[in-house]
Amino acid sequence: MEPALIGTRLASAAIGPLLKKLLVSDAPGAGLTGTAPKVRLSGLVSFRGEKRTLTEKDVRRLATTLVERSGSGPGETPFPADETGAVTDTLAATLLALGDLDMDDVQAVRMGHQDLARRLRAAAPAPDGLSTDSVLYLESMTEWACLHILEFFTQRPTFVARGLVEQTRGQAELIAKMDEVIRRTPRIDGRDAEFERRYLAHLAKKHGRLTIYGIDLHETPDRWPLDMAYLSLEATGREDALPFDEEAAHVAWQRDPAPLRADLALTRHDRILLRGLAGSGKTTLVQWLTVSAAAEGQPEGMAYLRGRIPFVLPLRTLTRHGERLPSPDLFLATAGCPLTPPDGWADRVLAAGRGLVLVDGIDEIPEGERARARDWLRGLLDTYDGNRWLVTSRPTAVRDDWLAGDGFTELTLSPMTRTEVTTFVHRWHRAAGPDAAPFEQPLLDALRTTEHVAQLATNPLMCGLICALHRDRRGYLPRGRKALYEAALSLLLARRDRERDMGTPYGITLDEAPQIQLIQRLAYWLTRNGRTQMDRDHAKAIVTEALPAVQEAAAHPPETVFTHLLHRSGLLREPAADTVEFVHRTFQDYLAAKALVDSWDIGVLVEHATDDQWEDVIRMAVGHARPRECAEILRELLTAAAGSQDRRARLRLVTLAATALDHATEVAPEVRDEVLARAAEVIPPRTPHEARELAAVGRLVLDLLPGPEGLGDAEAQMAVTTATHVASDAAIPYLARFAGHPALLVRSQLVWGWSRFDPDQYAEEVIAGLAxxxxxxxxxxxxxxxxxxxxxxxxxxxxxxxxxxxxxxxxxxxxxxxxxxxxxxxxxxxxxxxxxxxxxxxxxxxxxxxxxxxxxxxxxxxxxxxxxxxxxxxxxxxxxxxxxxxxxxxxxxxxxxxxxxxxxxxxxxxxxxxxxxxx
The missing domain is CATH 3.80.10.10 (Ribonuclease Inhibitor)
Structure with missing residues (x-):
C-alpha cells in the first residue's frame, strides 16, 4: 500500500483521539517551577509512572485498532493477512518505546515527525521475519502516528511557554559559543592577510609539481602536476595488529595504531615523526600537505588543513654550513622563499596555533647535529602550542623514542602494496603520454609474475625508474637493484639528451664513464661529511681537481665541464643559486659506494657501519665490489657485530650483512653460509622492530625462519611478523603453515599481511584456513x-x-x-x-x-x-x-x-x- 493511502485512512477524526490516549495533560505555564526544569517524554505518556491510565495491554489494544482502521477501506491491503498479529505487536512495541526516549516535547517537535519515527524504531525491538510490505507499512504507520503525537504536543498549554524559554536558552548558548569562536579566532590585519595570500600562492606554485623520473624523454616535460602524480601511501605505527578486545579496544589503538593514509595522519595526531626509506615518498608527502593547505579548495579528505599556514623546513638547507637553526622570523629566508613577510608575522601565525610546520630530513644532517636540531624543535614546541608538526626521517636515523617525550606519535611509511603499485604504474603511463600506453599492461603482468621485478617495486622512486626503463628498453628490465641503477644512470647520462635531440648546449659531449667518474667524487665528499648539499664553488673545485685524471673530460675548461654536469647529467640540481645536491639521495649513495670501492676504502665503510646514513652505501658497495672485496666487507661487518655488546647494534650489523648479500654480483659460498648462519642466531626476533629489520634480508630469511612447530605464541607471532614484511609471494606457503595457529595475535598478524601479497592466492592459502x-x-x-x-x-x-x-x-x-x-x-x-x-x-x-x-x-x-x-x-x-x-x-x-x-x-x-x- 502506498504511504499516501495509509495517511488518508489515518487522517479520520477517529484516529486522533486514539493516539491522544497515549499522552497525559498538564496545567498552563512553562514547566519551570517543578522538581525538574524539563519534563521528559517518559513523564508525558499515560502508560508510565505511578498515575498511569493505560497499561501495556491497553496500548496493544490501541495498536490493534490502529492496524484495523488503517487496513480497512477500498484498495489493496497494506500487508499479508497472516502477518497481522506480528505487525500489531511490533507497532505496540514501537509506541511503548515513546516512553524510553530521553528528550522533552520541545526537543521532539524540533526533531520532526520523521526523525522521531526513526528514533522510535531504533528504540523498539527490530521486526523479525516480516515481509517487505509489512516493514514498509510499519515505517509509514509510525511516521503518521508521530505526526499526530507532535500535533498534540504543540496543543499542550505548557508547550508555547516552554518553547519560548527553550528558544531563549538556545540563543544564549549560541551567543556564548560564538563569543568563544571569536575569542579563539586570530585577528589578521590587512597586511598579514595580503601577505598570506601571496605566500600561499607561492607555495602552491613551488610545490605543486613533481618530478617523475624517466618520463622526460621524447619531448615530454620532466615535471608534472602534483595532483596527477601524487599517490597517497599508508603510514603505520607498530604493524602487528591486536585483536578487537572487548574491554581494551582503545588501549590497542593507542599501542598499535591502525594503518591510515599518511596525508590524513595529522587529523588524528598533531605531532608526528614519520619514518621512511629513501624514495618512499617523505618529501613528496611534505609537498602534498603544503599544496593542500595552500589551495583554495582542498582535495578529498584534506579540508582539515584549511586555514593552516605551511612552513616547509628542509633541514639539509637550513644547516648546509652547520649554521644555527633559524627562529620563526627567519623561516622563510633560510628555506629559500623570496617573499619578505611583515615584521613578526611568523610569530603571530604560530602563537595563534595556525601553523603547519613540516621539518623534512632529520637523517640528512650529520648525526652530531641531530641533538641540536631536537633542542631547537623543543624550543619551538614549548613556545607555540596548537600547531601541527611533521618531522621526517629515515627509519634508523634516530632511536624509537627520540621525540616521544615531546608528544610525537611515530609512524612509518609502508612499502607500496600491489594495489598502490598498480595505481602508480597507471598514473605514470598516463603522464608519459600515448607513446607509453602499449607498455603499461606488459609491465603490470611482469610485476605480477616476475618476482625480481616485483621485489624492486616497493616505493615511488623505484616504481618510477622501473616504468621508465621498461618503456625505454621496450619491455626488457634488468635483474637486481645494481643493474637497475646502472640502467637508470645510462638513461639519464647518455640517452636523455640524445633522445630529446638536445645537441650540445654547452659545447661538449661526454660519455657515461667520465661523467660518472666526476660526479661520484661529489657523492663521496657529501657522504663522508654527512651532507646532502654543498656550496656550488666547492662542488666546482672538486670537479676541477679531478679533471686531470679523467682523460676524456680533461681537454675542456673546468667551468664548462661542471656546468654540463650540473645541467645535463640529470643527477644534479641547484635548489638555490649557490647550492648543489643530487636529485635524489639514492643516486648519491650509489655513486658514493662506487667511489669507495674504486679506492678500496673498506675500512671507511666498516667504520660507518652503524651510521644510518651509510646503510644503503654499504649495501651498494657490496654490489660494486669484486669477490675479494665483497668477502672482506661482509666479514668485517660480522666481526664488528661479534664485538658489540649491544644486541640491537649486533642485530643491525648482522642484518646489514645479510641484506647486502642480495646486492652482491659474486660471493664465495662459504662467506654466504657464514652470513646466513650469523643471521640465524638472531631468529626468531624478539620485537616487531627486529622482525622488520630481518624482513629486509628478503626471501632468504624465509629459509631461516622456524615453525610453527616448537614455537611459543610470542615467537610464532614474531616469525609471522617477519614473513609478512618480506616483499615476495614466496612467503605465502610459509605463512600458510600458521593459518591453524590457535593464538589470536598470530592470526591477527596473518590477516594484517593480506594486503602485501596477491589477494586471491593469499586468501585461498592463508585467510581461508584461519579459525x-x-x-x-x-x-x-x-x-x-x-x-x-x-x-x-x-x-x-x-x-x-x-x-x-x-x-x-x-x-x-x-x-x-x-x-x-x-x-x-x-x-x-x-x-x-x-x-x-x-x-x-x-x-x-x-x-x-x-x-x-x-x-x-x-x-x-x-x-x-x-x-x-x-x-x-x-x-x-x-x-x-x-x-x-x-x-x-x-x-x-x-x-x-x-x-x-x-x-x-x-x-x-x-x-x-x-x-x-x-x-
Missing part, C-alpha cells in the same frame, strides 16, 4: 572484499580500511547484519560505510570504532543504525567539539571513547551507566 574465533578480518580493497564473499566467510569482527571502493562496500553489505564489532579506518571511508549502512539496522552490532571528521559526527545516524551498541570508539584530530546528546537512545551503551583533546558536551543526556573515556 574465526575472536578474529577481526581486515578488508582494504575491493579484491579482498570479493575474496571474503567468495570464500563464504561470515566474520563477526570486521575491520574496513581506507582504500575500499563502492563496489567493495556493496559486496560486504550482505555480511554486515551478522557483524558484531566493526572498525572503520579513514574519514572518507567512514562516510562511505555509514552511507552504505543507512538503510539497515544492525541490532547485533555491539562495538563500533570509527574515524570521524572534526565537525558534525553522525551521532544520530549511529544511534539509528546500531541500537544495541555497547561500546563506541571515536577518533579525530585535535580541536574536535562534539555534542553527544544524540547518542541518548543507545540504552545499552556502556563505554564511549572520545579523542583526548576533544571538547565534548551533552554527556548528561547519555544513559547513566555510560563511562566516557579518552581514546
Amino acid at each position: 574465526p574465533d575472536g578474529l577481526a578480518y581486515t578488508v582494504a580493497t575491493d579484491e579482498q572484499a570479493a575474496a571474503l564473499v567468495r570464500l563464504g566467510l561470515r566474520p563477526g569482527y570486521l575491520d574496513i580500511r581506507e582504500g575500499i571502493g563502492e563496489h567493495g562496500l556493496a559486496l560486504l553489505r550482505p555480511l554486515l547484519p551478522g557483524v558484531e564489532r566493526l572498525r572503520v579506518i579513514g574519514v572518507v571511508t567512514g562516510r562511505r560505510v555509514l552511507g552504505a549502512l543507512s538503510a539497515l539496522r544492525l541490532p547485533r552490532m555491539i562495538a563500533l570504532e570509527l574515524e570521524v571528521g572534526l565537525a558534525d559526527p553522525p551521532f544520530r545516524l549511529i544511534a539509528d543504525l546500531f541500537p544495541r551498541l555497547h561500546r563506541l570508539v571515536l577518533h579525530a584530530g585535535p580541536g574536535a567539539r562534539w555534542d553527544v546528546a544524540p547518542l541518548a537512545p543507545l540504552h545499552e551503551l556502556g563505554r564511549l571513547y572520545v579523542p583526548a583533546r576533544a571538547e565534548v558536551t551533552g554527556t548528561e543526556h547519555l544513559p547513566p551507566q555510560v563511562r566516557v573515556a579518552t581514546s
Whole structure:
C-alpha cells in the first residue's frame, strides 16, 4: 500500500483521539517551577509512572485498532493477512518505546515527525521475519502516528511557554559559543592577510609539481602536476595488529595504531615523526600537505588543513654550513622563499596555533647535529602550542623514542602494496603520454609474475625508474637493484639528451664513464661529511681537481665541464643559486659506494657501519665490489657485530650483512653460509622492530625462519611478523603453515599481511584456513572484499580500511547484519560505510570504532543504525567539539571513547551507566 493511502485512512477524526490516549495533560505555564526544569517524554505518556491510565495491554489494544482502521477501506491491503498479529505487536512495541526516549516535547517537535519515527524504531525491538510490505507499512504507520503525537504536543498549554524559554536558552548558548569562536579566532590585519595570500600562492606554485623520473624523454616535460602524480601511501605505527578486545579496544589503538593514509595522519595526531626509506615518498608527502593547505579548495579528505599556514623546513638547507637553526622570523629566508613577510608575522601565525610546520630530513644532517636540531624543535614546541608538526626521517636515523617525550606519535611509511603499485604504474603511463600506453599492461603482468621485478617495486622512486626503463628498453628490465641503477644512470647520462635531440648546449659531449667518474667524487665528499648539499664553488673545485685524471673530460675548461654536469647529467640540481645536491639521495649513495670501492676504502665503510646514513652505501658497495672485496666487507661487518655488546647494534650489523648479500654480483659460498648462519642466531626476533629489520634480508630469511612447530605464541607471532614484511609471494606457503595457529595475535598478524601479497592466492592459502574465533578480518580493497564473499566467510569482527571502493562496500553489505564489532579506518571511508549502512539496522552490532571528521559526527545516524551498541570508539584530530546528546537512545551503551583533546558536551543526556573515556 502506498504511504499516501495509509495517511488518508489515518487522517479520520477517529484516529486522533486514539493516539491522544497515549499522552497525559498538564496545567498552563512553562514547566519551570517543578522538581525538574524539563519534563521528559517518559513523564508525558499515560502508560508510565505511578498515575498511569493505560497499561501495556491497553496500548496493544490501541495498536490493534490502529492496524484495523488503517487496513480497512477500498484498495489493496497494506500487508499479508497472516502477518497481522506480528505487525500489531511490533507497532505496540514501537509506541511503548515513546516512553524510553530521553528528550522533552520541545526537543521532539524540533526533531520532526520523521526523525522521531526513526528514533522510535531504533528504540523498539527490530521486526523479525516480516515481509517487505509489512516493514514498509510499519515505517509509514509510525511516521503518521508521530505526526499526530507532535500535533498534540504543540496543543499542550505548557508547550508555547516552554518553547519560548527553550528558544531563549538556545540563543544564549549560541551567543556564548560564538563569543568563544571569536575569542579563539586570530585577528589578521590587512597586511598579514595580503601577505598570506601571496605566500600561499607561492607555495602552491613551488610545490605543486613533481618530478617523475624517466618520463622526460621524447619531448615530454620532466615535471608534472602534483595532483596527477601524487599517490597517497599508508603510514603505520607498530604493524602487528591486536585483536578487537572487548574491554581494551582503545588501549590497542593507542599501542598499535591502525594503518591510515599518511596525508590524513595529522587529523588524528598533531605531532608526528614519520619514518621512511629513501624514495618512499617523505618529501613528496611534505609537498602534498603544503599544496593542500595552500589551495583554495582542498582535495578529498584534506579540508582539515584549511586555514593552516605551511612552513616547509628542509633541514639539509637550513644547516648546509652547520649554521644555527633559524627562529620563526627567519623561516622563510633560510628555506629559500623570496617573499619578505611583515615584521613578526611568523610569530603571530604560530602563537595563534595556525601553523603547519613540516621539518623534512632529520637523517640528512650529520648525526652530531641531530641533538641540536631536537633542542631547537623543543624550543619551538614549548613556545607555540596548537600547531601541527611533521618531522621526517629515515627509519634508523634516530632511536624509537627520540621525540616521544615531546608528544610525537611515530609512524612509518609502508612499502607500496600491489594495489598502490598498480595505481602508480597507471598514473605514470598516463603522464608519459600515448607513446607509453602499449607498455603499461606488459609491465603490470611482469610485476605480477616476475618476482625480481616485483621485489624492486616497493616505493615511488623505484616504481618510477622501473616504468621508465621498461618503456625505454621496450619491455626488457634488468635483474637486481645494481643493474637497475646502472640502467637508470645510462638513461639519464647518455640517452636523455640524445633522445630529446638536445645537441650540445654547452659545447661538449661526454660519455657515461667520465661523467660518472666526476660526479661520484661529489657523492663521496657529501657522504663522508654527512651532507646532502654543498656550496656550488666547492662542488666546482672538486670537479676541477679531478679533471686531470679523467682523460676524456680533461681537454675542456673546468667551468664548462661542471656546468654540463650540473645541467645535463640529470643527477644534479641547484635548489638555490649557490647550492648543489643530487636529485635524489639514492643516486648519491650509489655513486658514493662506487667511489669507495674504486679506492678500496673498506675500512671507511666498516667504520660507518652503524651510521644510518651509510646503510644503503654499504649495501651498494657490496654490489660494486669484486669477490675479494665483497668477502672482506661482509666479514668485517660480522666481526664488528661479534664485538658489540649491544644486541640491537649486533642485530643491525648482522642484518646489514645479510641484506647486502642480495646486492652482491659474486660471493664465495662459504662467506654466504657464514652470513646466513650469523643471521640465524638472531631468529626468531624478539620485537616487531627486529622482525622488520630481518624482513629486509628478503626471501632468504624465509629459509631461516622456524615453525610453527616448537614455537611459543610470542615467537610464532614474531616469525609471522617477519614473513609478512618480506616483499615476495614466496612467503605465502610459509605463512600458510600458521593459518591453524590457535593464538589470536598470530592470526591477527596473518590477516594484517593480506594486503602485501596477491589477494586471491593469499586468501585461498592463508585467510581461508584461519579459525574465526575472536578474529577481526581486515578488508582494504575491493579484491579482498570479493575474496571474503567468495570464500563464504561470515566474520563477526570486521575491520574496513581506507582504500575500499563502492563496489567493495556493496559486496560486504550482505555480511554486515551478522557483524558484531566493526572498525572503520579513514574519514572518507567512514562516510562511505555509514552511507552504505543507512538503510539497515544492525541490532547485533555491539562495538563500533570509527574515524570521524572534526565537525558534525553522525551521532544520530549511529544511534539509528546500531541500537544495541555497547561500546563506541571515536577518533579525530585535535580541536574536535562534539555534542553527544544524540547518542541518548543507545540504552545499552556502556563505554564511549572520545579523542583526548576533544571538547565534548551533552554527556548528561547519555544513559547513566555510560563511562566516557579518552581514546
